[in-house]
Amino acid sequence: MMNAPISRRSMLRGAGAMLALPFLEAMLPSRLGAATGEAKPPVRLGIFTVTGGTVHESWRPKEAGSLSKLPSILEPLDGVKKDMLVLSGLSHGGRSEGLNGHEHCGYLHLTGAPLVKKDKGKRYAGVSVDQAVARAIGDQTLFSSLEFGATNHETMYSWRTPDTPVPYESNPRLLFERMFRGRKPVVPNWHRRHTAEAAQVRKLSRSDSYEQSVVDLVLEDARSLQKNVGKADQRRVDQYLQGVRAIETRIQFIESCLRVEALDAANPGPSRLHLPEKALPEGNEFWKLWNAAFHDPEKHAEYIRIVADLLVLAFQTDSTRVAALAVGSDDAMFPGVVTVGYERHCHTLEHRGNAGRVEDADPIAREALRQIHSWYTELFAEMVQKMKQIDEGGSTLLDNSVILYTSYMADGGHGTRNYPVALVGQAGGKLKTGKHLAYKERTPMSNLFVEVMNLMGVRTDKFGDSDTAEQRAHEGRLPGLI
Amino acid sequence: MRAFGCSLILASVLVFCVSSAHGADAGFAKEIQPLLAAHCIRCHGAEKPRGNVNLAVFTDDKSVAKQPKLWRRVLKQLETREMPPEDEKPQPTAEERQRLVAWIKQALIVGKADPGPAVVRRLNRTQYERTIRDLVGIDFNSGDAVGMPNDTNSEGFDNLANGLDVSPALLEKYLVAADKVLDRVLGLPDGTPSKENFNRPQAKQACDKLLYVKPSDKLPKREAAQQIIHSFARRAFRRPVSAAEIDRLMALYDLTEKRGDRYENGIRLMFKAVLVSPRFLLRVEQDRDGAAESYVVNDHELAVRLSYFLWSTMPDERLLQLADDGKLAYPDVLEQQVRRMLKDPKARALTDNFGVQWLQLRKLNDARPSQEFFPTFTNGLRNAMREEATIFFDKLREEDKSVLHLLDADYTYVNEELARHYGIADVKGNQMRRVELKPEHRRGGLLGMAGILTMTSHTSRTSPTLRGKWVLDVIFGTPPPPPPADAGLLKEQKKGEAPKTFRELMAQHATQNTCAACHRKMDPLGYALDRFDAVGRWREGSDLDTSGQLPTGEKFNGPRELKQLVLQRQDAFAQNLTEQLLVYALGRELQPCDENTVRDIAAELKKNDHRFGTLVLEIVKSYPLRHRRNRAADDLE
Secondary structure, three states: OOHHHOOOOOOOOEEEEOOOOHHHHHHHHOOOOOOOOOOOOEEEEEEEOOOOOOOOOHHOOOOOOEEEOOOOOHHHHHHHEEEEHHHHHHHOOOEOOOOHHHHHHHHHHHOOOOOEEEEEEEEOOOHHHHHHHHHOOOHHHOEEEEEEEOOOOOOOOOEEEOOEOOOOOOOOHHHHHHHHHOOOOOOOOOOOHOOOHHHHHHHOOOOOOOHHHHHHHHHHHHHHHHHHOOOOOOOHHHHHHHHHHHHHHHHHHHHHHHHHHHHHHOOOOOOOOOOOOOOOOOOOHHHHHHHOOOOHHHHHHHHHHHHHHHHHHHOOOOOEEEEEEEEEEOEEOOOOOEEEOOOOOOHHHHHEEEEEEEHHHHHHHHHHHHHHHHHHHHHHHHHHHHHHHEEEOOOOOOOOEEEEEOHHHHHHHHHHHOOEEEEEOOOEEEOOEEEEEEEEEEEEHHHHHHHHHHHOEEEEEEOOOOOOOOOOHHHHHOOOOO | HHHHHHHHHHHHHHHHOOOOOOOOOOOOHHHHHHHHHOOOOOOOOOOOOHHOOOOOOOOOOHHHHOOOOHHHHHHHHHHOOOOOOOOOOOOOOOHHHHHHHHHHHHOOOOOOOOOOOOOEOOOOOOHHHHHHHHOOOOOOHHHHHOOOOOOOOOOOOOOHHHOOOOOHHHHHHHHHHHHHHHHHHHOOOOOOOOOOEEEEEEEEHHHHHHHEEEEEEEOOHHHHHHHHHHHHHHHEEEEEEEEHHHHHHHHHHHHHHHHHOOOHHHHHHHHHHHHHOHHEEEEEOOOOOOOOOOOEOOHHHHHHHHHHHOOOOOOOOOHHHHOOOOOOOHHHHHHHHHHHHHOOHHHHHHHHHHHHHHHHHHHHHHHOOOEEEEEEOOOOHHHHHHHHHHHHHHHHHHHOEEHHHOOOOOOOEOOOHHHHHHOOOOOOOOOOEEEEHHHHOHHHHHHHHHHHHHOOOOOEEEEEHHHHHOOOOHHHHOOOOOOOOOOOOOOOOOOOOOEEEHHHHHHHHHHOOOHHHHHHHHHHHHHHHHEEOOOOOOOEOOOOEEEOOOOOOEEEHHHHHHHHHHHHHHHHHHHHHHHHHHHHHHHHOOOOOHHHHHHHHHHHHHOOOOEEEHHHHHHOHHHHHEOOOOOOOOOOO
16 A cells, blocks of 8 residues: 555545545644735755764865865765855754753754753753744744654754754654645746735634634534533633634645645646655655664665655745754664674774774774765765755755754763764855865854854844853854854 | 551541641750750861762751751751761760651651642653553654653653753654654655555554544535544643643544645644643643642543553543543552553563662663683673563562562562573573572572672772662662762872782772762772672672671671661662652652652552562552642742
8 A cells, every 4th residue: 555645645635525625744843824925935944964073084084175185974964066166164062951962962063052950850952943934934834843753862953942852753654745735846946926816815714614613613522621621620621712813724734735725736837847856755664764774774765765855845845934844763783884894883883983083093993984974975965865856946955045964972982072063055045055164172062053144034142141151252153154 | 657657648548737846946046956056067068078069057846847858967966866977076865866767757748638840741661552552553763763752850850850951952843743753654745655664454453443434425524524623632731621722633534634634634734733742741730720739630630630640641541431420449459450461461660660670780881891801791691680670579579479579579680691690500592480489599689690790890990989879879769969069089009009909999999078978878889799790690708708787787798688788778778669669650759749649658568578569559549649739839840
């Protein structure tokens, strides 16, 4: 039963029919409004983060300035050198309480929080950059953001609030269904979306769907409960009421988006729809792939290609403009990718390949790690190339995106200094790409997040510890980037 | 003492109010304050309190009763002589110690029997999945299918009411999950079967059962629909449903009819509304108008409490029927039902949810033994390790054995791979089975189980600290506080430095004042287990130092003597297990008012050979499980 994703029942079942609204699994943005029309394709923020840091001497270009020959880990990106910025010296300075090394790095990764901790089982970090952007611009799309790929309870990257980590969806089939359940993937026609006709269909109106009638009923249910529970704990019931009301608004928003897409379907944008090349694993097939992936790099690569394809599809269809994709696992085995020594277990290699000083580390393990990271970059480069092929009407999807390629640790020894950071894409023409920008060591990674926020149209001058870190610099910005 | 415990239980069943037995307030300043000041406050005062325990803020008995968790810890440490530390001078005299102990016990007892605060419990993910399965009748992992977030609470159980929030995102998941379940059972709204992969015969059977009447010449469609939704809603809401409730649901049916939709879609829409209703997703017990005192929960509320405690799912027809008939609360009926439920395969939920969380077995998934040092450690072995502990616990439940077997037993469960790991001969095949243990196997009880030993180890070495912490935390319920923020980790060896043994490095770390108090409690327990390597294999060698001494003075060497020590403290273990299971059963943290309950149940448990069934039964019969009260203004969330 492996259906190609497109062959699933995908048309709306029509007004009056049993309407299962498609997107009711999305994370709700803080507010919802009708999407505004834009003549130009929007800018998308992608985060492609791998595990295990990197091997610095094989990652960092020797010279600052124009990119020429790339170091071996970055070599697979040679074809998009002109669309890329390599940033070095960026570091996290946040302290940790009650966390192990992986948690410390995982919580800091996209938050740049000054302090991350676990207290009585509850976790704290800060709002992550993807969620901060999603909160600001997420009301434009069906999904304010998507978070997916391989994470575990230690590697929590995305945080909606300082104590609410966002779960990552690991199952590509579920992610696809979340995006396209009852909705047909359509290539937006960006020129058409700012016409008066589009503006007309975009207006929100009360839904007459069955979904709405269910919502009406349970709202009534909750209200009567609220009365009946008297003085008893009302908090849960209140939460329930709020949740249902949010869904009510969402139903209207979804319907407005679907009307806009129905217009586009008749007259879509210029590029072909980028559907995943491999069929999405269904049911138990997923678990088979998932379990195999961490022992067999071929399966691992298959998984990464599938989720990377879904990121491209999500951006192309404007399902969201913010996506965080986590890739790799410290716990994975890499036979065939690693061809030196005999250890193939990534976590063991990470510890052995790192020490207080590079000279003290095991050189064979370090070479093995270099092989692993170069393998990750190859897969990342494949995704980037696909984005470069997608024409959005005079510019490519890559032109209209900024993809942060990085890792939650700076190196395999739970390091937080000198993270591997590359920005790929033009962010709608705002980035001065083709360069290696070498910052002073320990320049806050949070400065990058300030820049990313601004690139995405969210004006801000601070993020995380950009203004409080001991090593704060450049007034929280990264000179030379734009 | 026994008679006293017994009569108390009787009293608590029959009488709602037990008169107050304390009045020591006046004595506090004279009798107690000086003792605290002399022996405790220097470290546990307002200034940088050690372990974040500040005893200076307590000024009378009442303030003590408000912090029962803290004072229970103080009580235990006084009784086991862990505190004050032996090198603190002057030490309290035996009489002084006794006086403190007696006072704390008394202060913790509240006068009036109190079932604790009223809470509204959302079904957690596990309960939701199981309830859907039983309500609809298909094996369907609804949580996985829609990517429902786990209600993981890394410390404590995932069924505690105050951790179970309702977010918009979660409500959306419920809506989608409802669609997916109904797709499978009723087919797609356009009348075609779902294309997904699932057990179709089972779904067909479930469908026939749910749509148990069919419209015919004699039975108009609307009436059939009404009968169907009535039966479904009663089971989903776990109580009788009112005519008004049915009318509201039927309005949905009427809408579909008005739009000329299929009959099945009318049923479907009503089912969907039930599956996302707060009356299904939340366990709400309604306040009794104007009740100032506690009252006995009604039979349907009792059935729900019982079934979510023992089965993590909705009551079955038998329980609902007994509740409908008003017979469930009869003592003999209740006991009969508890015994029946414990034998039912659904009671495996107690193991999967309570047992696994209490023993922290989920941590085993995170163990990453290095391939180089432990090449025999495979995923298969990891699974067998987990199975060993879970089956062991599950058999206690099923066969109603003594919970002390968890501390020491002459049997365990292994398959071929695990048997080889343990050096047990003649076990063939992947199937887990019971084996009798001989002394030379050096196993028996939790402390010899490889899973527990592995999950409390690091990648390439054992961790006496983690193992000691596990014993304190899980076995005795006295976890040490988390390390202070400035505690260092062990420094890796520097070049040119004379090599130190691990124990020397640890000792160095543990002499730092901030660290010593806790490490002295944890590490000796862990060193005794150092005969087991980081994946729980027995290791020989004369260079291993497995001797230890606790702050309380006991000396021991190796796992066997540690086990003796733990067995000597079996009362503390039994009380801890009682507390844990009571927390799980009530779905809330314990309160001062639960102090008596715990003590009585533990006493009854001891009297009945520590049988697991007794523990469960006594919890079911206990005051807080049978009673509730309206929410009081000063109840904490």
